[in-house]
Every structure is written in C-alpha cells, then in structure tokens.
Amino acid sequence: MEQEMFNQRTDLSQLNTAVQQIKETLGKIIVGQKDTIDLLVAGLLADGHLLLEGVPGVAKTLSAKLVAKCISATFSRIQFTPDLMPSDVLGTAVFSPKTAEFQFRQGPIFGNIILVDEINRAPAKTQSALFEAMEERQITVDGHTYLLEEPFMVLATQNPIEQEGTYRLPEAQLDRFLFKIEVKYPSLEEEIEILTNQHQHKTDEQLKEIKAVLSVEQVKSLRATIKALFVEPKLLAYAAQITHETRNNKSLYLGASPRASLAMINSAKAIAAMAGRDFVTPEDIIKVATPVLAHRVMLSPEKEMEGLTPADIIAQIIKKIEVPR
C-alpha cells in the first residue's frame, strides 16, 4: 500500500541493480566485511576518495582492487614507498631530442581509479602531490594545469600508525578522504570460510571471472542521481550540528571542517539511495558520521592517554544531539 502511495520521485532501479551487482561481486571474494563493502559502494556513488585502514592481511588492497574491477575504467596502482617522489606520482617533463622541447609524460595519477597502496609510508612531500589532484581533480606541473578524467577516485590503503615505518598523514590530506574505513579482523566462522575457499581454489577462479558491472558513463549518471536526492533542511542542520560540536568538544584537539559536513550529507544521500529511498533520514547521517569524521578530528592528549578513540567521542557527540523529528 505504501509503495503505491509513495510513488518514487526518482527512478533508483538502475542504481539498486548496480549496487546489488557490485555487492555480489565483492561478496564472492571478500568474506564477511559487510559494513566495509557498504561503505566502499557508498563512497563510489558519493564521488569520494576512500581510505582503508587495517592491520596487514585483512584484504584492504584486495577490496580496493575489486571495487576498481567492478568498473570498466582506467586503473592505476601506486605503491607508496619512503623514496617515492612527487614526479613519480604526477608525471614529469622529459626532453625530446626530436622536437628539442620538453614533453610532459603523465604519471600514474592519470586514471579513473587510483589505488594508492600503503599511502602512509611515503614522506609528506609526496603526500602533498595528491592534494590538488584529490580536491580539484587537476594537477599543475611546470605552470601547466592538466585536468584529470572523471570519474576520478583515490582508493588508498594504510596500516595503523602504530605499525613500524608508517607516518600520520597530513590533516589536509585526511580531510580530502570521504571515509576512513576500518577493516577489521574476520570472525572465526569467516576465517574458516576464507580458508575453505582458498583450499578449494575457489578464490582464484572467482577472481578471474570478475567482470566490470558499470561503465564510466553509468557511474557518472548514478552520481548525478544521488546528488539530486532530497534532504530535509532540519537534517542539514542536524549534520551541521554534529560537525560543529566536534569543534567545541573538550575531548577533541582538532574539530572537523565544513568539508566534513558536506561529506556527511553527500554520503548520507548515497546510503539512502542504496536503501531505495530518494530522501535522507537521520539514520543515514548517523551511519556515515563515524567514517566521515573519525579521521578528520584529533583527540586531546589526555583522552588519547585514557585510551579513547575518535569514534568513541563521535558516538558521545551523536548521543548529545537531538534527532530532528
């Protein structure tokens, strides 16, 4: 009855089919990790860059590669190492003896989906090379600006900063990631399933079978659909309040930027669309609040020593704010 009454204003059938196909594709290889897969798909639809964090061996890189495989787009992989230079990422001008001129040779950043593996093992100088590309979808070398092709998405993986040989990413760069997705250890049952699949050589076969389910044009179209979804003004105020409270909270040394509020609304729209709605509810905002905010805020030293995490403080903030109803 309700379906008839609330005829959809926006046709989300294509989006729902695509989401289902991507989830099925990822689900064939990745055992468990339902929340991670949901956020990966939401990030793809919300036109954001994603940072996957987890200890070694929890399928961060595999997840990122699978998302890339789901789209028939150009894919580049950059392994971030301590000696990587900005020109290794962006490209460099090379002298051509034939023309007696310098010609720009594009770096691996020129692509639709860029997998930056172990992003926090490169120095700040190389990290900075990504700033312009991630935010403005362009790079500037030797005074020339080169536009990057849409869709442009950076999927980065990193080990927690407690691990050997890693550095904390600059705040400016962290702010450019839509989500930080924490990839956790699998449960015992999931681990047994991983071993069974591996033992039966299922994983290798399934990896070979994976085919792209979305074209570049389809991705652009789905993103445009999501941007047009309805958000009640009270919910905009709700998202802004959550972000604003991070700036006044005594447990936080650094609060989130307005870019975080924008990210929260954009990704809440993607979550709503994935649920088959063309409008956002408070639950959608709450669902994305921690992945959007946790990497953008910094704990005060006292709270860090107490063993609290940014996610704990964000949960406290959400509990303090009244849900608009």
Add this chain to the structure above:
Amino acid sequence: MRLLLILILFFSLTTARAKPEQKPVLPKKSIVLKTDSSKVEVRKIDSQAVKTYSKQKDFIYDDVPPETISWWQRFWNWIGNMLLKVFGSSIGGGLLKYILIALGIGIVVFIVIKLIGIDFKLLTGKSKQLEVPFEESLENIHEINFDEQIEKALQNGNYRLAVRLLYLKTLKRLSDHEVITWLPEKTNQAYIQEIKNENDRAEFSRLTYQFEYIWYGDFSIDKQSFEPIHQSFHQFNLKKS
C-alpha cells in the same frame, strides 16, 4: 741559495748537543725540629649538663609526629601554596589574605549559582544543552496537547504536520506504556528495535515508514491520502490506550 740553506743547517746542528747531567743541590744547614712541651689539659664532659641538654626540645632528634591541623586549615594552606607557586614571592602576606578572601567569596557565589540552577556560559565554559536551531526540538512529547494540535493542523490543511504529530503521539503512548524509553537523541529505528511484541513492532515499523516518507521525504499529502494514514495511527494507538 741552496748552499746557504745547507750552511745554516750545518751550523745549527753544531749547537744542538746534549747537556751534562746536573746534580741536585742540597741545603747546607739541617732543619731542627722543635718539640711541643706545653701541658695538655684534659677536659671532661659534665654529665649534668648533658642531661640538661638532652631534655631540651632542640636536641631531641627522634621522629616527631606532624602537627595535627584541621582540613579547613589544610585547604587554606593549599590555596596559599598554590598562589605562591603562581605569583612567586611577589605578593606579600596582606595581599595574599585579600586574594584568599576574594577567592572564597567567588567559590560561595559559584556554589549558590549552581544550586539555583542558573547556567552561565561564562562560568562553565559552555552551555549545558546544545542550542538546537529548530523549534521542534523544544517540544517535549509529554507536554503537547496532541489532539488539539492535530485538530489545528487539519483545520489549516497542514496534513504533513498532522502526520508528524500523530507519530509523536504514538511515541508518547508507547513511552507511557513503557514499551519504549523516550529519549530525544534516539532514532526511529532504535524505537522499532525496542518493541518486543513482534506484531506491534511490524505495525509501528509501517507507521514509521509512512511518517518518514511524509516528514523527511517531503511527500505531498492531501485530505484523501491522509485518511488511511490517520486510520492506521488511530488503530495502533487504540491498542495502546
């Protein structure tokens, strides 16, 4: 030139020769040691004086238990020490006394303000409650006269608001019957999960769906489409009355 250098080198070598060993020079007269023949006076300690000294407080080196001071005195000592730490020795005893009095008055005023419940931003650093910029947040479902408000909304043709009030009324009923615990920060899904009875949960879930589409989704609603929604809310609330 080269010849000159050779000559200089030759003559310099002739002057560089070892000196004969020199014998130590001894004094001619021997030193005479004088013996001290003065009389040694042996002094004895006066045992009476020792006894007298041993009774004096200054010469008792045993561990003396600390003087017992009241907690009030300790508090003021602590305040004094803190002030001395902050200002060093630049403040005299008189000034310190006035600072302590001012501090005491300040503490009393603060306690009084806290007791009567005034929430001063200046004193607490930030407000107790977050300021919520929309008027709905100021509502308390236990203070709203729902029937009156719904009637008013229907008279104005504001069916969207009427659905919202119906939903809030339902939440109040569920809260009154202790089916849910009303808290402003809880989401609709949280309330659905709280309902233990499966039929009630399914029915309330349907009402929530309707409310969300109309309120958050801004779906247009007229008198005709409002009627079945009104009926479903009414029937659910009847069961809870």
